[in-house]
Amino acid sequence: MLYFASDYMESGHERIFRRFLETQGEHLTAYGSDRCCRSAAEKIRAACECPEAEVRFLAGGTQTNQLVIDVLLKPWQGVATAETGHVNTHEAGAIEWSGRKVVTLPGHAGKVDPGELRTLMELWHGDGSREHIVEPGMLYISHPTEYGTLYTRAELEALAAVCRDFSLPLYVDGARLGSGLAAKGTDVTLPVLARCADVFYIGGTKCGALFGEALVFTKNNLPERLLTRIKQHGALLAKGWSVGLQFDELFTGGLYFELGAHAIEMAERLKAGLRAKGYELYVDSPTNQQFIAADDALLARLEGAVAYSFWEKLGDGRTVIRFATSWATRAEDVDALLAIL
Amino acid sequence: MLYFASDYMESGHERIFRRFLETQGEHLTAYGSDRCCRSAAEKIRAACECPEAEVRFLAGGTQTNQLVIDVLLKPWQGVATAETGHVNTHEAGAIEWSGRKVVTLPGHAGKVDPGELRTLMELWHGDGSREHIVEPGMLYISHPTEYGTLYTRAELEALAAVCRDFSLPLYVDGARLGSGLAAKGTDVTLPVLARCADVFYIGGTKCGALFGEALVFTKNNLPERLLTRIKQHGALLAKGWSVGLQFDELFTGGLYFELGAHAIEMAERLKAGLRAKGYELYVDSPTNQQFIAADDALLARLEGAVAYSFWEKLGDGRTVIRFATSWATRAEDVDALLAIL
């Protein structure tokens, strides 16, 4: 079986496991107050060129989104996002379960348009009934998006400008950030992200870690009583160092960037092969998620040989499917996939 | 510094880290559908002598308690527990945050009395205003308790009988179960627990794991749509195998029981030493948590040399403090602590 279903179905990186082994017999303080978390935070601040950033470590992406949205919003506000945003579609209602409305904007290959965000805010402010309408209180975007696309630096700055105009914190879900940073032609770097976003997270689960995400507050904006609120969400790890250590290793010698670059290299190899075979890419994605529209004959050929993800059904009967590469994808598997295709 | 502050401030067991290394390059399916979780569940079922048990793997204790209480209760019910129960005291209101009331019973060195539980239920059923009063809908106990004490088998059976009479699921928090099972003189085994409890969890974080708890449903009572509800809580791990693998190793060759036995051996060494020195134990605890009432002179002596936990302030000015041993505590450290005391 060739595995292209997703990028969170690999084991973790060997260097991380070796670091775990080195902690044998060590005493490490609890709840993220340990040396690993401190060191990882220091390295992340440096990589972000944001010395005032505060970094916290959590176990997973939905957990992080649920927490951030809860703590950034005032109790009467909702979170604005593209209708295709992960928090709106694939988190089992975790945001609403914690009491918050998701306010949707059109998704443009997964991206939010700054002008449409401005219009949303102007309409709310201009509506005489606005006391009865949920106020958008922050913006959630993902980079890369759920369709593998990327914002340009100019687009991020434009979104950040609208957010600033309406006092909306801008939160970026970086579940696949490693792949996004390594994409060809992108002008969005970690420092750019740290300047534009008020809060973002650097995804570990999909980029070499066993589990864990690094949450970054960039604007001297650490929420009040955050540790208590993490606990209230059931999200506080006693051995918080177990995430800190992984990020400490990922940000040593540029490992995180290397792993992202490998995922991109494999994706580019796949894209080139697909194009050579005449496949039309359903979305022009510069990152590790690639989409094609497959007919039933193709699906039959993949059956049992290739693991991929169902994305959506088209009106013409074809099915959009996704192939995801990862930090662990092997070139020979890409070639084998192309051979089947 | 001698570390006796808690049992979750050690690294994990080497065998677990070696198992992680062995997964190098392996593809593992997501959300707990993998071979590690399956194997671990099989071993836990065997150890519980409960072939029909369903096992799920979560990241932490408060998360597990919050989830179980949410899914076991009907929306109008609350959870009964000793007033000293962890869910009532040290979970930052996580239970209430998810909408549930904690209904308290007296704690007897941390334990719930079956007669008092019966009275609580009879009073509720007999109250003409009961539609305005939260109905206790399940029982939460911890074993060992927050005071290190243990239920006897007869006590567990008596609680289970009251629960059965009032259709209350009995849920046991086994954060420190490894130590409880290894305590001298206990007649509570995993199979006993599996027979008495409707749901319980086997704590990993405090017994050799990097993180993680194994949640066991013993009575063909897996809640409907559990995976979705775990996701809704932000508690679903993409790489669920990372917990399953740890429990698979802990339940290989009796490692879990060995680690618990070591914690008990160290605690017994400490108890013997304390008694030899004339200290009165504040609670008669057969497990890895030991409590003494310390005066200010003693606290001054411990300052900077020993890490311990503050428990409570007594009326006579003394302070109850806790020393916790663990699977990783060294005998020489116990002796060094006794030397200071």
Place this chain on the structure above:
Amino acid sequence: MLYFASDYMESGHERIFRRFLETQGEHLTAYGSDRCCRSAAEKIRAACECPEAEVRFLAGGTQTNQLVIDVLLKPWQGVATAETGHVNTHEAGAIEWSGRKVVTLPGHAGKVDPGELRTLMELWHGDGSREHIVEPGMLYISHPTEYGTLYTRAELEALAAVCRDFSLPLYVDGARLGSGLAAKGTDVTLPVLARCADVFYIGGTKCGALFGEALVFTKNNLPERLLTRIKQHGALLAKGWSVGLQFDELFTGGLYFELGAHAIEMAERLKAGLRAKGYELYVDSPTNQQFIAADDALLARLEGAVAYSFWEKLGDGRTVIRFATSWATRAEDVDALLAIL
């Protein structure tokens, strides 16, 4: 000032106030267990030709929607509705505040299309990731809709059929039901509604009552422990009879239907006048809400003379505004409004 801003800005009907006076010195039992609620329920059952219906009385519309959605859904489900549905737009996030996601369908002049509902359900059932996607667990519609439109009997039956196929309770918000039942040409009667809907409410606030809504469960489907859940929502009135009495009067001698008919008569007078003056109606509404697209000159003329509601801004610069008639609207005020227009 001519008042056409809404239909909840009038006092209540004199007959209701006289009934209040008659209760002077009377003892009435609490929480809806009184003779007024019993009598009103009996009359509503008769009017619905649904002898098995259970009727409960609540204070307001958003409260009723929030309660019904909470008690009908399983904890992991969401409520499907038109994107223009009141619960999605004008309830300040009350549904999400109580933990539920609103899952939107296109609105067709406020109405849900049965085929689109079926597609939504089929997509959910067919999606391999459905455990991560909120399951639509009930359907919310309003009749009349937020745009004053009405379902036909055939449309309601078609929606009910789809709901039955997917085990979705069908809930109808009847805030303006009085006007809907009296509309010219409608074939939807109370008995039709009671047959199609699993739960619906008969709006009092907008049809002669001081306050209050009558909630009807038509299919032997009274939710478990409903009184407790109403209390949990803070929605239980000690003097529940104060709503029961109003509905008892509204359903005596057909008062409720009379009041609805008056609102319709006034709306028809307005429509006829608007058409005579060459106004194009923005929505073809057969009920008491009438919409026109106004240019700035017209808005200036209305300023200070007529109270109306802002609805939405059009791309061509015009503004959609709403005139609402009610049970208390006077013919001379309609004529005065037409004179200004």
Place this chain on the structure above:
Amino acid sequence: MLYFASDYMESGHERIFRRFLETQGEHLTAYGSDRCCRSAAEKIRAACECPEAEVRFLAGGTQTNQLVIDVLLKPWQGVATAETGHVNTHEAGAIEWSGRKVVTLPGHAGKVDPGELRTLMELWHGDGSREHIVEPGMLYISHPTEYGTLYTRAELEALAAVCRDFSLPLYVDGARLGSGLAAKGTDVTLPVLARCADVFYIGGTKCGALFGEALVFTKNNLPERLLTRIKQHGALLAKGWSVGLQFDELFTGGLYFELGAHAIEMAERLKAGLRAKGYELYVDSPTNQQFIAADDALLARLEGAVAYSFWEKLGDGRTVIRFATSWATRAEDVDALLAIL
């Protein structure tokens, strides 16, 4: 049947119903923006000698408590109260349902002791684990309490002083305030209450109103976006004037105080009679709730003749029962009750 079960089982006062009648044909603006609410607020401000007070009108007591606790607390805090407090015992978990923990203090005949409150706060602040323990963020008391007792002015001032020391808003539930203000010997007046409390409500339902409570913010402390949050709770009345009008009448010519005085006169008549007959009062209550411990013979005599409330079962087999007088209790009914006793 003689009715002494509670004080919310009477109709409303005639003057209120006459006021309703007078609004015939009147247009009244929505959501509490009308002339009745404005006028009532003005009169309440005057009666409280608190010109800066903000007044809002809600439908019921549990609703008001749930709202106030939600808006006063920060998301990680809980509400401190006597264990006998209404919010802890008889509100079906409404406080927890909205996500907040109730933190209990001992009840002294229903009252909170200032010293015990101080100790609670000092313990929390002094606890090294306080990040894991719910922070008491406000104080809830009822005046009169659930046992009919009253705070003295000095006691209220002492509580307010502790609250000030720890920045806790003091919230007073005045469901039965009318009776409390009229009690013999009390030195707590509305102005005293307004000075001590940060927020309190004046109960209407139990003192002549059809329904409704007046919520008073006394310290320039109106919560942000309160109207939206009321709506979010499902508690916003379209015809808010229907409560405002009632309070406008209750605070015209001292009606509210008269009604309270009548309830007290009837209670005093009952107390005198009970004492004359040798009954021991279970609680020394100066207000409209009177408690006796009844043996089975007495309960048999009351059966079918007198409506009363069950309170609690005593160890000696007797039952504490409550007789409540009200603004509508007739002297001849008190005498008839005494004749049976």
